[in-house]
Amino acid sequence: MSSSTVSSGNPWVPRLASPPAPRKSYLRAPKKLSSGSWPVGRRIACACSAPPRNWGDGRSAFESHTSPLSKGWEAGTEFKEEPKVLIECRNVHKSFGDKQILKGVSFKIRHGEAVGIIGPSGTGKSTILKVMAGLLSPDKGEVLICGRQRHGLVSDGEISGLRIGLVFQSAALFDSLSVRENVGFLLYENSKMSADQISQLVTRNLEAVGLKGVEDRMPSELSGGMKKRVALARSIIFDDTKEVIEPEVLLYDEPTAGLDPIASTVVEDLIRSVHSMGQDALGQTGKIASYVVVTHQHSTIRRAVDRLLFLYDGRIVWEGKTDEFNTSMNPTVRQFASGSLDGPIKY
Numbered sequence: 001m002s003s004s005t006v007s008s009g010n011p012w013v014p015r016l017a018s019p020p021a022p023r024k025s026y027l028r029a030p031k032k033l034s035s036g037s038w039p040v041g042r043r044i045a046c047a048c049s050a051p052p053r054n055w056g057d058g059r060s061a062f063e064s065h066t067s068p069l070s071k072g073w074e075a076g077t078e079f080k081e082e083p084k085v086l087i088e089c090r091n092v093h094k095s096f097g098d099k100q101i102l103k104g105v106s107f108k109i110r111h112g113e114a115v116g117i118i119g120p121s122g123t124g125k126s127t128i129l130k131v132m133a134g135l136l137s138p139d140k141g142e143v144l145i146c147g148r149q150r151h152g153l154v155s156d157g158e159i160s161g162l163r164i165g166l167v168f169q170s171a172a173l174f175d176s177l178s179v180r181e182n183v184g185f186l187l188y189e190n191s192k193m194s195a196d197q198i199s200q201l202v203t204r205n206l207e208a209v210g211l212k213g214v215e216d217r218m219p220s221e222l223s224g225g226m227k228k229r230v231a232l233a234r235s236i237i238f239d240d241t242k243e244v245i246e247p248e249v250l251l252y253d254e255p256t257a258g259l260d261p262i263a264s265t266v267v268e269d270l271i272r273s274v275h276s277m278g279q280d281a282l283g284q285t286g287k288i289a290s291y292v293v294v295t296h297q298h299s300t301i302r303r304a305v306d307r308l309l310f311l312y313d314g315r316i317v318w319e320g321k322t323d324e325f326n327t328s329m330n331p332t333v334r335q336f337a338s339g340s341l342d343g344p345i346k347y
């Protein structure tokens with residue numbers, strides 16, 4: 001992603017080109033970002049009250065395939081109240097130069113959902129995550145945060161009420177900062193919490209992702225799987241001394257890429273455990289309201305998500321429950337699931 005696409009007015013917003021030098025003496029200035037990316041996208045706000053609407057032609061193709069949640073809403077049996085729509089993309093278009101990547105993408109992420117976005121390489125999965133996070137603005141179409149349209153990038157206007165975190169494909173830790181400093185970075189920079197309070201919170205969040213006693217290690221002393229867990233701990237940390245804590249949606253870009261099968265399972269289970277439907281390693285209910293995972297890994301699809309959006313040729317071409325994926329008769333899905341060279345997907 002081009003660093004120029006991200007502005008830096010809001011302290012919660014990733015500043016990819018030149019991340020902020022830590023101002024406090026206990027933080028050594030990061031020499032460079034290990035991946036060239038700033039870790040976590042942030043803080044969007046809203047009243048979280050707008051009911052979802054039917055949007056005629058803009059309606060997602062997925063709405064005809066129903067997840068357990070949507071079935072409940074439609075039949076009125078499983079849920080009395082429809083879960084709030086936290087993020088909605090309506091007819092989103094995005095081009096890079098003359099390359100049209102997103103050609104009218106529409107979907108909703110509701111409170112409590114665990115959604116996967118899958119599709120062939122280069123089809124725009126990371127791009128749509130960045131659009132949702134407010135790091136890229138759509139050329140056409142709308143992104144609604146809790147029913148309110150976001151204009152431009154997340155930093156351009158403050159909409160309060162929902163935090164959105166983006167966990168990049170690489171862990172994107174600061175090489176020159178310790179694990180404690182990495183995990184607590186945003187709080188050291190942007191909260192009124194004392195260093196001791198932050199340190200305790202860091203320890204708690206590391207324990208929640210199953211990591212104990214690594215606070216003083218440097219990223220270079222961690223395995224790839226541990227780095228991803230540290231990144232996860234960083235993405236779920238927030239100032240819990242505040243009176244009002246907004247719900248958070250986490251967006252994971254290929255969280256298990258490059259991990260061995262067992263390390264993948266650990267990360268997949270962690271993603272579940274920090275969700276509001278799960279329990280973390282400390283036995284506490286997870287704090288993440290909803291999450292979206294971009295992945296190519298079958299195990300991640302099976303273990304970490306309930307509903308899938310299939311992105312191909314700039315559009316959502318299929319939506320369904322995870323267990324419907326392997327039995328779908330949709331030719332694009334069948335080809336993708338089987339890895340066949342024959343079918344509508346051309347390489």
Ligand SMILES: Nc1ncnc2c1ncn2[C@@H]1O[C@H](COP(=O)(O)OP(=O)(O)OP(=O)(O)O)[C@@H](O)[C@H]1O
Pocket residue numbers: 001002096097101119120121122123124125126127128
């Ligand atoms: N900032 C950018 N400038 C120019 N082109 C870009 C930019 N970001 C993405 N692209 C292009 O947009 C296309 C979609 O990229 P994206 O990373 O969203 O795909 P993806 O589906 O996540 O791919 P993969 O599964 O391989 O990670 C690619 O052709 C990529 O080169």
